[in-house]
Amino acid sequence: MIRVESLTKVFRRPHTFSGPLGPLRTLLTRRYDERTAVDGVSFEISAGEIVGYLGPNGAGKSTTVKMLTGILTPTSGLIEVDGRVPWRDREANARAVGVVFGQRSQLWWDLPLIDSLRLVGDLYDVPAARFAGSLRRMCDLLGLDDFLQTPVRQLSLGQRMRGDLAAAMLYDPPILYLDEPTVGLDVMAKQAVREFIAETNRLGRTTVVLTTHDLADVEALCERIILIDKGRVLYDGGIDDLVTAYAPPRRLVVELADDETRTFEIAAGRPIPELIAQVAAEHPIRDLSIREPDLEGVITRIYAESER
Amino acid sequence: MIRPLAGMARVGMRFQFAYRSDVIMSVVALVAQVFLLRMVWTSLYSGRESDPRGLTLEALLAYLSLANLQAFVTTPIIPMIAHFRIRTGTVFFDLSRPTGYLPQMAAFQAGHTAGGLLMLAPAIPVVLLVGTITPTEHPIGYAATLALGYVISVMMSLLICVIGFWTLETGAISLLYRLVSHFFAGTMVPLSFFPGALGVLADALPFKYMGYVPAAVYVGQLSGGQIGRAVAVEIGWIAALAGVLWAIWRRAHHKVVIQGG
Amino acid sequence: MAEVVRALRLYWRLQRAAMRGALQYRLNLVIGIAAGVAYQGSGFAFVWVVMHTFPAVGGWSLREIAFLYGMRLTAHALYVLPFSSLIGLDWLVREGELDRVLLRPLNPLVQIMAKRLGVGQLGDLLAGLVLLVVALPPLGPASILFCLAAVVGGALVEAAVSLALASLALRTWNTLGVRAFADDLFSKFGSYPMSVFGGAAQWALTFVLPVAFVAYVPASVLLDRTGELNVPAPVAYGSPLLGVALFALAYRIWSRQLRHYQSTGT
Numbered sequence: 001m002i003r004v005e006s007l008t009k010v011f012r013r014p015h016t017f018s019g020p021l022g023p024l025r026t027l028l029t030r031r032y033d034e035r036t037a038v039d040g041v042s043f044e045i046s047a048g049e050i051v052g053y054l055g056p057n058g059a060g061k062s063t064t065v066k067m068l069t070g071i072l073t074p075t076s077g078l079i080e081v082d083g084r085v086p087w088r089d090r091e092a093n094a095r096a097v098g099v100v101f102g103q104r105s106q107l108w109w110d111l112p113l114i115d116s117l118r119l120v121g122d123l124y125d126v127p128a129a130r131f132a133g134s135l136r137r138m139c140d141l142l143g144l145d146d147f148l149q150t151p152v153r154q155l156s157l158g159q160r161m162r163g164d165l166a167a168a169m170l171y172d173p174p175i176l177y178l179d180e181p182t183v184g185l186d187v188m189a190k191q192a193v194r195e196f197i198a199e200t201n202r203l204g205r206t207t208v209v210l211t212t213h214d215l216a217d218v219e220a221l222c223e224r225i226i227l228i229d230k231g232r233v234l235y236d237g238g239i240d241d242l243v244t245a246y247a248p249p250r251r252l253v254v255e256l257a258d259d260e261t262r263t264f265e266i267a268a269g270r271p272i273p274e275l276i277a278q279v280a281a282e283h284p285i286r287d288l289s290i291r292e293p294d295l296e297g298v299i300t301r302i303y304a305e306s307e308r
Numbered sequence: 309m310i311r312p313l314a315g316m317a318r319v320g321m322r323f324q325f326a327y328r329s330d331v332i333m334s335v336v337a338l339v340a341q342v343f344l345l346r347m348v349w350t351s352l353y354s355g356r357e358s359d360p361r362g363l364t365l366e367a368l369l370a371y372l373s374l375a376n377l378q379a380f381v382t383t384p385i386i387p388m389i390a391h392f393r394i395r396t397g398t399v400f401f402d403l404s405r406p407t408g409y410l411p412q413m414a415a416f417q418a419g420h421t422a423g424g425l426l427m428l429a430p431a432i433p434v435v436l437l438v439g440t441i442t443p444t445e446h447p448i449g450y451a452a453t454l455a456l457g458y459v460i461s462v463m464m465s466l467l468i469c470v471i472g473f474w475t476l477e478t479g480a481i482s483l484l485y486r487l488v489s490h491f492f493a494g495t496m497v498p499l500s501f502f503p504g505a506l507g508v509l510a511d512a513l514p515f516k517y518m519g520y521v522p523a524a525v526y527v528g529q530l531s532g533g534q535i536g537r538a539v540a541v542e543i544g545w546i547a548a549l550a551g552v553l554w555a556i557w558r559r560a561h562h563k564v565v566i567q568g569g
Numbered sequence: 570m571a572e573v574v575r576a577l578r579l580y581w582r583l584q585r586a587a588m589r590g591a592l593q594y595r596l597n598l599v600i601g602i603a604a605g606v607a608y609q610g611s612g613f614a615f616v617w618v619v620m621h622t623f624p625a626v627g628g629w630s631l632r633e634i635a636f637l638y639g640m641r642l643t644a645h646a647l648y649v650l651p652f653s654s655l656i657g658l659d660w661l662v663r664e665g666e667l668d669r670v671l672l673r674p675l676n677p678l679v680q681i682m683a684k685r686l687g688v689g690q691l692g693d694l695l696a697g698l699v700l701l702v703v704a705l706p707p708l709g710p711a712s713i714l715f716c717l718a719a720v721v722g723g724a725l726v727e728a729a730v731s732l733a734l735a736s737l738a739l740r741t742w743n744t745l746g747v748r749a750f751a752d753d754l755f756s757k758f759g760s761y762p763m764s765v766f767g768g769a770a771q772w773a774l775t776f777v778l779p780v781a782f783v784a785y786v787p788a789s790v791l792l793d794r795t796g797e798l799n800v801p802a803p804v805a806y807g808s809p810l811l812g813v814a815l816f817a818l819a820y821r822i823w824s825r826q827l828r829h830y831q832s833t834g835t
């Protein structure tokens with residue numbers, strides 16, 4: 001469905017000089033600052049997958065999504081989405097994808113939500129009958145009925161995000177890009193968004209690329225993640241594999257009689273009862289627990305390793 | 309009392325520099341405008357024996373260049389600023405400062421004007437050359453009428469700022485004001501050319517003190533007792549505007565406080 | 570063809586939505602129209618005041634000048650009415666609004682044009698048409714057709730310059746000042762017989778920035794004054810076509826620059 005090969009994006013900006021004559025120098029000299037936002041990224045995503053595209057701030061996630069949608073032209077490399085090159089065939093590509101940017105609404109700010117949805121229906125040539133059906137489904141899935149008539153600028157962030165999701169899926173695109181859709185939302189709203197994504201994927205076999213740095217999103221939705229940092233792919237594969245491959249060892253946490261807590265690493269392959277017995281022989285234990293490694297720990301470790 | 313106002317003036321000046329590329333283009337546009345007027349008027353005058361309204365072509369060109377320079381430097385900025393700050397609610401910071409709101413705005417405008425003068429400095433010789441301006445015989449009269457005219461201009465701008473507290477939208481009003489004031493200031497035609505009722509209207513409005521009156525004093529079209537009378541009327545306008553501003557401000561301030569509460 | 574019909578239909582839908590949004594700021598809308606009329610009005614008021622004292626400018630009578638002015642104003646209004654939102658392009662780029670536009674399956678320029686209707690310019694159109702009709706010299710049917718074509722061509726000339734300059738905003742250049750200046754030249758210098766400005770300026774206003782082709786050149790044709798022009802008469806007769814050619818060129822520049830659009834950092 002989506003094929004990306006050695007994708008690279010270099011941003012070029014005229015170098016800005018400081019000082020009183022700075023602007024003039026900026027205008028006259030042809031010096032540029034270059035910044036490589038995406039640096040040789042390759043991956044393939046098949047139909048119906050939900051992939052978490054993960055990375056810290058400034059990793060190049062949004063830039064990748066913008067190239068996938070055809071907003072930006074890649075500096076080099078290849079993108080194919082459903083057999084099309086997005087930037088060359090932008091309009092055809094636009095019909096096949098729904099996009100939500102968590103930071104910026106795609107809705108018409110001054111108009112009631114319903115007007116925005118109608119306009120989206122018009123822009124994507126959705127026939128009236130199908131539009132009514134889609135709208136009904138969106139309202140049910142996302143609970144839009146309460147604020148359909150409210151101007152978008154008066155919606156809460158959670159409501160607005162639900163409106164954006166509806167606008168992105170109204171025309172049933174086979175592909176959905178979500179760029180930090182849960183950023184700034186409260187727990188309830190986050191949950192609603194996640195449920196909607198899961199439901200859309202289950203019902204319509206929609207391919208979803210989900211950009212986030214909220215690991216809870218990923219754990220709730222994705223089987224596969226692509227981890228990037230500084231524009232490069234650090235890991236691409238299943239979450240479970242990631243945890244096994246990179247997991248820090250499990251830990252045994254014991255509470256001693258004198259209120260002291262100590263942790264012991266459980267080396268791979270060593271039977272736990274044996275370790276407990278050994279610890280118990282040396283210390284008076286009051287309580288003990290085994291701590292499983294979590295995704296967060298795993299990812300922190302990968303980033304730390306890539307720094308070196 | 310003085311320190312915050314000086315700060316405000318500095319901000320106004322910096323504002324001018326922040327948009328310098330736009331300002332530079334508008335300086336170029338100013339030079340083009342002076343050139344246009346020069347060519348058009350030269351063509352109009354060609355082949356005429358007597359000078360209409362007793363104004364020689366040289367005096368007329370000098371007049372137009374001056375009037376345009378003056379209008380450029382004194383371009384009101386505070387209605388825009390006030391509009392923006394009222395809409396975004398940041399006006400509350402201005403209102404909560406111990407120095408009054410109107411003095412702050414006036415200081416901002418003064419800083420902006422000073423910045424404009426600095427930016428304009430390189431263009432002044434060009435304008436003087438294109439406009440063939442020679443030294444005046446009434447330097448004191450020119451300085452006096454211009455300074456008082458500037459005060460009137462700032463007070464009118466303040467009036468528009470205050471109106472913004474009611475309408476909350478002064479973007480279009482200030483544009484309209486700018487156009488009307490430029491036209492009636494006589495930046496394209498001296499007011500003495502305005503025919504009939506238009507001439508009477510232009511003469512009655514205060515806009516002429518920002519352009520026509522000082523420039524006409526400079527080129528000698530107004531002289532002697534006329535200068536004295538102009539200064540007196542300017543002082544009268546300032547007093548009247550001060551009264552109006554004071555009255556309206558009291559109400560506007562009240563309105564803002566209610567809105568905020 | 571079906572594409573064009575679809576684009577027009579969507580243009581209209583989007584435009585209506587934009588108007589509904591703008592109607593929430595009614596007072597500003599009304600004053601905006603007044604300001605538009607005042608701006609163009611003060612330009613003509615200048616001519617009127619001057620002609621009160623002087624019978625002719627560069628050998629042109631008040632009536633001829635009024636006709637020239639009418640042609641220029643009508644052309645200008647025909648350009649601004651659909652293209653007024655181009656003025657805000659710098660802002661659209663800086664605020665990332667263009668991302669939104671590029672996500673939709675519709676020509677980006679059509680979407681941008683549909684963001685706003687230059688209602689303020691309705692006053693210009695009216696004023697221009699009135700001047701044009703009042704000052705219209707006795708013309709045959711062929712000349713009337715030429716006049717209509719010339720007004721549309723003039724609108725396209727202005728639109729072309731505006732679009733080409735605005736394209737630079739896609740590279741995050743600050744184009745506002747330059748565009749305001751070009752606009753100023755069009756509206757201030759376009760309404761006079763160019764011969765007034767002298768050889769060099771006339772040359773620049775013909776061949777560097779094609780201000781002359783908006784109204785002066787075609788008006789000279791209609792007023793039988795092609796002898797004064799600095800272009801050969803056949804070129805003057807073909808002037809309406811220049812607008813089409815320039816606009817096509819400007820559209821190519823625009824499309825190329827769109828490829829270089831860099832979006833915003835967030």
Ligand SMILES: Nc1ncnc2c1ncn2[C@@H]1O[C@H](COP(=O)(O)OP(=O)(O)O)[C@@H](O)[C@H]1O
Pocket residue numbers: 011012013035036037055056057058059060061062063064831832833834835
């Ligand atoms: N339009 C742009 N111009 C210049 N630099 C940009 C632009 N967009 C993004 N960048 C830079 O590219 C890098 C990646 O940005 P982005 O893709 O937005 O990161 P993410 O979405 O992962 O936080 C950042 O360093 C950012 O500053």
Ligand SMILES: [Mg+2]
Pocket residue numbers: 061062063179180835
């Ligand atoms: Mg991002």
